[in-house]
Amino acid sequence: GQNIDQPTEMTATEGAIVQINCTYQTSGFNGLFWYQQHAGEAPTFLSYNVLDGLEEKGRFSSFLSRSKGYSYLLLKELQMKDSASYLCAVRDHNAGNMLTFGGGTRLMVKP
Amino acid sequence: DSGVTQTPKHLITATGQRVTLRCSPRSGDLSVYWYQQSLDQGLQFLIQYYNGEERAKGNILERFSAQQFPDLHSELNLSSLELGDSALYFCASSVTRSSYEQYFGPGTRLTVT
Numbered sequence: 001g002q003n004i005d006q007p008t009e010m011t012a013t014e015g016a017i018v019q020i021n022c023t024y025q026t027s028g029f030n031g032l033f034w035y036q037q038h039a040g041e042a043p044t045f046l047s048y049n050v051l052d053g054l055e056e057k058g059r060f061s062s063f064l065s066r067s068k069g070y071s072y073l074l075l076k077e078l079q080m081k082d083s084a085s086y087l088c089a090v091r092d093h094n095a096g097n098m099l100t101f102g103g104g105t106r107l108m109v110k111p
Numbered sequence: 112d113s114g115v116t117q118t119p120k121h122l123i124t125a126t127g128q129r130v131t132l133r134c135s136p137r138s139g140d141l142s143v144y145w146y147q148q149s150l151d152q153g154l155q156f157l158i159q160y161y162n163g164e165e166r167a168k169g170n171i172l173e174r175f176s177a178q179q180f181p182d183l184h185s186e187l188n189l190s191s192l193e194l195g196d197s198a199l200y201f202c203a204s205s206v207t208r209s210s211y212e213q214y215f216g217p218g219t220r221l222t223v224t
Contacts (some may be wrong), residue, residue, distance in 0.1 A: 042215035052140055096167030101154040
């Protein structure tokens with residue numbers, strides 16, 4: 001099975017930088033995903049990492065270390081609209097490549 | 112707008128009843144995934160269909176079943192409903208069997224009373 005841990009809640013200030021961590025344990029790692037989900041809405045895809053290193057996409061970056069079972073999502077120049085839940089998900093080829101999601105980190109951006 | 116549609120948006124029903132949730136994937140997507148999201152369980156994968164065939168199964172109860180039709184739309188059937196089945200049910204689609212990017216529909220909020 002898989003175990004995915006991420007903080008439940010975080011608070012940050014508008015304009016600042018925030019890092020949301022995710023640790024995982026899986027037998028057949030085949031990619032790590034970050035999704036953003038506003039309350040009551042559908043998750044939207046943010047990033048995908050399958051190799052070690054940093055993937056940058058505008059204000060958002062995602063990092064992966066497979067040896068440490070660790071990823072983070074970095075959000076720069078925070079805006080109020082970034083207040084949302086951020087879901088870390090792992091794909092496991094020993095589990096039919098289905099996605100297993102962490103519980104999500106609720107980020108509150110304050111003025 | 113992801114291009115994935117789900118109906119109905121809201122559904123209120125009583126315990127013991129049966130409901131059907133419907134999903135139309137993005138044009139050209141062959142894979143459909145069903146997820147359940149409740150407050151205490153987070154987003155849980157239920158089942159995946161690819162081009163009409165069941166591809167992967169997650170934590171789906173025996174009271175729940177799904178199918179994907181030749182036009183690629185999918186239906187999730189929930190029967191003998193219990194209070195604990197109240198949740199948001201999301202459908203997602205992707206182009207291939209194991210595409211890394213899944214596009215989620217707006218969800219169906221099911222309330223069982």
